[in-house]
Amino acid sequence: MKKAKAIYARQSKDKKDSLSIDAQVERCMKSLEPDEPHEVFIDRGISGKNTDRPQFKKLLEKIKNDEFSGVVVYKLDRFSRSLLDFMSIYETLEKHDVKFISCNEHFDTSTPMGRAMLALTAVFAQMERETIVERCKDTYYQRAEKGFYAGGRVPFGYNKIPVIKDGFKTSMLEKEPLQADIVERIYKYYTEDLLTFSSILNELNSENPSKPFHIEQIKYILRNGVYVKSDESVYDYLKTVGAVIKSDFSEFNGTKGFFAYGDPKKRKGKKLNSFSRENITIGLHEGFIDSETWLKSQYKLDGIKTYKRAGTSSHTWLSGLTYCGYCGHALTFSRGGNKKSVRYYATCGGRKDKYCLARTKTVHADELERIVEREILKYLDTLPQVHAKKNKKEKSELKALENKLLNLSFREDEIRNIAMEYTKNGFHNLLRNLDNELSDIESQKSALQNEIQQIESVINTVKISECEIKSYAQRFSEADMETKKKIAGLFIDKIVSTDDEIEICYKV
Numbered sequence: 001m002k003k004a005k006a007i008y009a010r011q012s013k014d015k016k017d018s019l020s021i022d023a024q025v026e027r028c029m030k031s032l033e034p035d036e037p038h039e040v041f042i043d044r045g046i047s048g049k050n051t052d053r054p055q056f057k058k059l060l061e062k063i064k065n066d067e068f069s070g071v072v073v074y075k076l077d078r079f080s081r082s083l084l085d086f087m088s089i090y091e092t093l094e095k096h097d098v099k100f101i102s103c104n105e106h107f108d109t110s111t112p113m114g115r116a117m118l119a120l121t122a123v124f125a126q127m128e129r130e131t132i133v134e135r136c137k138d139t140y141y142q143r144a145e146k147g148f149y150a151g152g153r154v155p156f157g158y159n160k161i162p163v164i165k166d167g168f169k170t171s172m173l174e175k176e177p178l179q180a181d182i183v184e185r186i187y188k189y190y191t192e193d194l195l196t197f198s199s200i201l202n203e204l205n206s207e208n209p210s211k212p213f214h215i216e217q218i219k220y221i222l223r224n225g226v227y228v229k230s231d232e233s234v235y236d237y238l239k240t241v242g243a244v245i246k247s248d249f250s251e252f253n254g255t256k257g258f259f260a261y262g263d264p265k266k267r268k269g270k271k272l273n274s275f276s277r278e279n280i281t282i283g284l285h286e287g288f289i290d291s292e293t294w295l296k297s298q299y300k301l302d303g304i305k306t307y308k309r310a311g312t313s314s315h316t317w318l319s320g321l322t323y324c325g326y327c328g329h330a331l332t333f334s335r336g337g338n339k340k341s342v343r344y345y346a347t348c349g350g351r352k353d354k355y356c357l358a359r360t361k362t363v364h365a366d367e368l369e370r371i372v373e374r375e376i377l378k379y380l381d382t383l384p385q386v387h388a389k390k391n392k393k394e395k396s397e398l399k400a401l402e403n404k405l406l407n408l409s410f411r412e413d414e415i416r417n418i419a420m421e422y423t424k425n426g427f428h429n430l431l432r433n434l435d436n437e438l439s440d441i442e443s444q445k446s447a448l449q450n451e452i453q454q455i456e457s458v459i460n461t462v463k464i465s466e467c468e469i470k471s472y473a474q475r476f477s478e479a480d481m482e483t484k485k486k487i488a489g490l491f492i493d494k495i496v497s498t499d500d501e502i503e504i505c506y507k508v
Contacts, residue, residue: 003069004037006059010078012047024074027103031072039068048077051085060089063096070099155226156217157183158285173226173257173285180288186221187289191296194486223273223301225280226257228294229287234258237295240453241302242276257287274302303507316343316365317484318372318495324348325498327356333365345497361499368502372495375504376488377476398452405448412441 009024019027021042032038039062041055051057062068071093073079079102080086093100154160157180158173182204189195189203197215205212221227228234231254238245243260260278322331322345331345343365348356415438476487496503 002037003067004039005032005070005072006062006068007038007040007072008042008056008059008079009040009074010043010046010048010053010056013045019074024078027074028072031101031103038072048080051080051089060092063092063098066096068098070101072101072103074102075104076102155224156221157227157288163284173283175286175288183221183227184289186218187227187293187297190222190300191293194483194490196486219301222297225260225275225294226283226285227287227289228257229254229289229291230256230258230282231291233295234291237298238275238280241274242449242453243278243280245280247280247282251282254291255286256282257285258282316369317481317488318365318369319485321488321492322363322368322495322497324351324356324359325496325501325503326358327351329356331363331497359499363497368495368497371502372488372492372504373476373484376491379491379504379506380476401448401452405445405452408441408445408448412438412445415441 007025007028009021009028011019011021011024021044025040025042029038041059043053043055046053051060059071063071071079076086080089090100092098155173157176159176160171161174163170163172186200186204189200195203197218200218201213201215204218225234230252232249232252235245235249235252247258259281260275261281262278316333319333320330323329324331327348329348332347333343333345334347335343345363345365345368348359351357351359476484479487491506493505493507496505
């Protein structure tokens with residue numbers, strides 16, 4: 001019995017200048033003999049950049065089962081746009097004695113010349129696809145660098161409206177009042193009310209359960225620069241964290257939001273959780289979150305990266321902060337005594353694993369809470385003086401580092417100018433020494449930028465006003481457990497406990 005032929009058709013999306021699925025199948029049918037058995041495989045709305053296509057995979061399975069004598073396509077790029085993928089598939093076709101027929105290119109794979117032409121055409125098909133990808137990427141970056149809305153999902157809080165800017169038809173963002181009000185409340189919940197992501201989520205979803213938020217959406221809103229009225233303090237923050245700022249400093253005038261864009265491959269598929277190495281451009285649209293509130297969110301988000309996933313106990317406000325002074329593991333809260341009325345920290349990770357045996361006394365939660373509350377109130381009382389002293393010292397160190405960085409940048413510019421002269425005059429051998437010196441300068445600049453970032457982080461961390469500190473102190477004694485936990489977590493890094501002493505390590 002004569003084997004059937006397979007017809008394969010694919011189209012990413014309907015376009016005026018591309019052949020429809022039906023027209024592709026019709027053209028392929030003309031290459032068959034009258035009444036020749038055949039089976040049609042169609043993938044609609046799917047790119048040919050890889051082989052992850054439902055009907056395509058089904059076709060390959062049937063080829064491997066020796067069900068077809070040939071595969072007919074309208075054009076090679078309908079079958080595959082990747083040379084590597086195509087050559088691998090073609091080996092499978094040859095192995096199972098399946099002829100490949102392309103109606104548009106008129107291939108005859110039974111001859112060496114036909115196979116060579118097939119491979120050559122596959123090369124150009126891949127090159128065409130890569131050129132299109134690069135062209136799209138270049139267009140995206142060009143639009144972004146001009147401050148145009150570059151595409152993608154419109155940020156919550158805005159609508160997209162058409163505009164003409166510098167002769168280009170483009171789009172810009174316009175504030176959507178109802179959504180913008182929710183965005184403003186999210187920032188308030190996070191920076192003023194000190195609510196957790198889960199608490200913010202509950203607040204929002206209780207108001208509108210039909211369109212629920214999710215935690216990643218809240219994080220994205222808090223991290224997004226489209227909302228902030230970008231001023232010089234935002235500029236300084238972005239510089240400190242290693243962003244690549246494309247807009248002039250003068251554009252950070254306290255009115256416009258900014259776009260952050262970069263290569264997702266460099267993030268290795270991760271979502272934006274830092275502006276380091278991201279390109280920054282001031283947009284055409286108005287921001288509506290003041291810079292102080294936005295920066296508070298960034299400092300808090302930056303700090304969250306170093307927090308351990310602890311502190312989930314509902315029995316004490318010290319959960320997640322208390323550690324064993326012998327092995328370094330977190331202390332675990334437990335209850336004991338009659339009717340389990342006594343609260344204490346009974347174990348640590350090291351004792352549980354049978355290697356931390358130094359501890360002989362039990363840490364009682366009630367006593368520990370009293371001690372820490374007394375000490376944190378003393379600490380909050382003296383914190384304004386600590387702020388002033390520490391700020392003066394840190395700012396002095398910061399200025400010295402910035403001067404060093406500036407001198408290195410001047411030296412870097414001088415070397416690059418010399419290198420250009422060497423290149424013009426053909427002194428290519430001398431360029432090697434300059435390259436080495438430039439590499440050394442880059443290393444020094446990177447080290448200085450890290451130091452500056454650490455000091456900036458410390459300075460920014462202590463930007464809590466004296467009024468706020470007094471408010472925390474007044475609220476603390478009468479606060480409920482959840483509020484105490486938030487305030488303690490804001491100022492305390494960890495509490496280290498041994499049999500004989502308790503050490504409170506503050507963040508500031």
